[in-house]
Amino acid sequence: MIMPGPLTPSKCSRYVKVFFRAFEQTRRHRCLSHSGRSDAFIRSFIAENTETTGEQSLTPELRLRLFTPNCRFWRERPELWPFDDPYWAIYWPGGQALSRYVLDNPGVCLGKTVLDLGSGCGASAIAAKLCGAAHVVANDIDTVAAVATHMNCELNGLEPPVCVSDNMIGSEPEHFDLIFLGDMFYDEVLATSLHSWLDRCIKTHGTEVLIGDPGRAQFEGHGIRRLLHQLAQFELPESVREENYGLTCSSVWRYHPEL
Numbered sequence: 001m002i003m004p005g006p007l008t009p010s011k012c013s014r015y016v017k018v019f020f021r022a023f024e025q026t027r028r029h030r031c032l033s034h035s036g037r038s039d040a041f042i043r044s045f046i047a048e049n050t051e052t053t054g055e056q057s058l059t060p061e062l063r064l065r066l067f068t069p070n071c072r073f074w075r076e077r078p079e080l081w082p083f084d085d086p087y088w089a090i091y092w093p094g095g096q097a098l099s100r101y102v103l104d105n106p107g108v109c110l111g112k113t114v115l116d117l118g119s120g121c122g123a124s125a126i127a128a129k130l131c132g133a134a135h136v137v138a139n140d141i142d143t144v145a146a147v148a149t150h151m152n153c154e155l156n157g158l159e160p161p162v163c164v165s166d167n168m169i170g171s172e173p174e175h176f177d178l179i180f181l182g183d184m185f186y187d188e189v190l191a192t193s194l195h196s197w198l199d200r201c202i203k204t205h206g207t208e209v210l211i212g213d214p215g216r217a218q219f220e221g222h223g224i225r226r227l228l229h230q231l232a233q234f235e236l237p238e239s240v241r242e243e244n245y246g247l248t249c250s251s252v253w254r255y256h257p258e259l
């Protein structure tokens, strides 16, 4: 199983960084999986510790349960957090651009089978469902993300996608017409394993790949970067810029090499 390094995308805001650093430091004191916790417990925990928001993102039409400075754990001692790092509680700029692109170009998903890999809060999977995808799978190795995705689908009046928590990277490629990767190029080892697995998916099933990334160093410096075709670029809203210190834009790229 390929595990990424510390999950701290560079260039996020000072307060998001402080938040995740605190989580990093206390990780060994916390329970690393939600095994033993019922979905009902996780649901009520998410409901109590997130805020319904989204209007300040690139996709104001999507409602999502996310961390905001109004939430208890913005100030609370992180060792009291009962789960793994809450990446599902942030709507990352790569995922925002990808979801915006899909909502603006619904034909991209119409009737397709879609895998949103590293789905986090599930926003891109939700966008695919809204745009008429025939079948959507949201995959995130954090099992809490699956519960958050279910709750976010309910907020948007949608049936949830199939949520898978296994690490699919490196596994035998399944047939998907389309794979979404929102902000998944934040770690070099992860990016490299992802790249070779994507090549296998494309070779075996002719899968199309769409990547959303705000220009992180690990993405810009990776070998896959020069093989991509830019489809769209979005200026990040002011509040997203503030939360993602130093980032101003986020782009969507198509990966479809001749293999």
Ligand SMILES: C[S@@+](CC[C@H](N)C(=O)[O-])C[C@H]1O[C@@H](n2cnc3c(N)ncnc32)[C@H](O)[C@@H]1O
Residues within 6 Å of the ligand: 002, 004, 009, 087, 088, 090, 091, 092, 093, 094, 095, 096, 117, 118, 119, 120, 121, 122, 123, 139, 140, 141, 142, 145, 166, 167, 168, 169, 181, 182, 183, 184, 186, 190
């Ligand atoms: C930076 S977040 C992006 C989330 C979402 N795509 C977005 O843009 O808002 C990266 C997510 O990838 C997940 N992840 C990391 N490694 C993974 C793997 N090998 N397979 C599936 N998900 C993974 C993390 O748990 C996290 O939720």
